[in-house]
Amino acid sequence: MTFIPSPPDTMQTMTAPARITLEDQVDGAPRLVLSGSFLVADVAALDHDLRAIEAASVIDISALDPVDTTGAWVVFRLSRDLGAPVEGASEGAQRLIAAVNSCDDHVAIVPPELPVQVRVPETVGASVVELALGTRELLGFLGGLVVAFGGVLVSPRRLRLTALVRQMELVGVNALFIIGMMSFLVGIVIAQQGSVQLQQFGAEIYTINLTGRLAFRELGVLMTAIMVAGRSGSAFAAQIGTMKLTEEVDAMRTIGLNPMEVLVLPRVIACVVMMTLLGFYAAVVAIIGGAVLAQLGLGIPFLTFMSRIKEVVPELDLWVGLLKGPVFGLIIGLAGCYQGMKVEGNSEDVGRRTTKAVVQGIFMVIVLDAFFAIFFSKIGWI
């Protein structure tokens, strides 16, 4: 009873190409004769011609071989649209036509889309609402984090020490090379550009002040924050987001584990601690970069550069950098974990949320940095 289409290697030699013929008849509409191979590949090419046929009295498919479901569907559609009965169908073709006639081709294959004049305001409105709700939710998330942190303070045994150390390694230790590299080069650039300008006043010795203060106050911690947001903020969002998709987060909840405590807290603490340390490390490496440039380009000996740093960089600058580090770390960790926990639906959402985590993290870090700059100058830490 089975209808086996002949394999294509024999097909090329044995079967005729698809052909459409309209045989005029004495009375009434012409007779439509379909013949040859009517497989999906043939139909794709013929579909346009077939749709152009306006009337037929009968569809003769006695010479149609081989045929597959797509071919059968086209025959069925023609017969239905033209109101013409099908004649001469082989047993296999009959079976296929019977199989496809349950299909309704007027079903939409994508969800309906609104017209553009409605869609644009709707999208804008939805984004505004989402922004407002998102800010509230982020605050709520921060609150949840504080509660979890409080819980850990009350009973320190609930802190996931292994996870914390692991995250510290991923966020901090593994980033040492790339952040060192970046800071070293930035230090060289600052010293070089600064010295070119200062030389005009014969004040290239101030390159040391410029490099030292800039590295400790701003550059070390800011560049590190951007790198950590790109490396770790994105990783947090993608990891937690994937865990949401595979229902691991739900599984944790049912076992009685609090995802806030198990997933978010170790990551955020690691981010806060390591951002502080990495910011300081980056500042030091940037100064070394500046010193190397000064030795090679300006003739200031390396050790002189270093001892001058001690004299010209006030201790306050160190504290400014060390204060900003943990705040930036908190923001990056929070944005990454929050966006990860918000993932739902599909893999596309993981990508979207990861992007958001990085953009949100870096943007908020820069906004806060501007705020810090004004704040510190107002309280006289300049």
Added chain:
Amino acid sequence: MNQSAAAHPAPCDEDVAIRIEGLVNRFGDHTVHDGLSLCMRQGEILGVVGGSGTGKSVLMRSIIGLQKPAEGTVEVLGEMMGEPAPDGDDIRRRWGVLFQGGALFSTLTVAENVAVPLREFYPRMSEDLLAEIGCLKVALSGLPEDAAAKYPSELSGGMKKRAGLARALALDPQLLFLDEPTAGLDPIAAAGFDRLIKELHETLGLSVFLITHDLDTLHEICDRVAVLADKKVIAVGTIPELMKSDHPWIQDYFAGPRGRAALASREIKTDAAPARPAAGNPIDSHPGGEA
């Protein structure tokens, strides 16, 4: 019987869908297949069984070219895998694959998923025809018509499998690979899926390579069953033939409590119930009921 349970499968005759000879697959030091040979005929439903970790999925992956074998040859529908096709004819036009979880593209609707292989191989196909074929395959795979415009995340597990089947059928393949199609379905949905595959097999003349753990599926729809154990195909044959084998794993599998239960239910069904509705107009008789 004598040929079936023998260590050497019957020689490959003419209508061969898949011919595997001396297949070796290794992951590091771990050898999954060691000199595996298998022959599948055109137009048959071949069930593949084996314990967990015997490499059923790896076997399927090496047949369809996702896993490059360390040694051995795989021939599918007359073409050697791993070699460029002589006339540029892409073997992938002629098979359909259903992965375990459906593996639907999550950013596309079900009907758009079906259209993906069609767009790839027939770029000139009109949008109207693409939409029609999308709906056609959705209906053929037994999904309700409103499923065509849904995204995979909106579907249940059983519906995802049917949607995956719809995509596998998009190009009207001669050969269908199914990786545990009924795993994770309720018995009613599983029976519906079995019936659907059987009907598609009869209507469209498909050859089906079916990996399964479901004894009911094996009894219900498979023409022959290949047993994977000891890194090889240890036996190929019909279930009655296999049950005469004295290999301990085969005995455990088919003559164990579950195997006997599946067999018994099959016997009751064939004895008592009237013969299953023969051929006729099978597919539109259940437009998507069991999903």
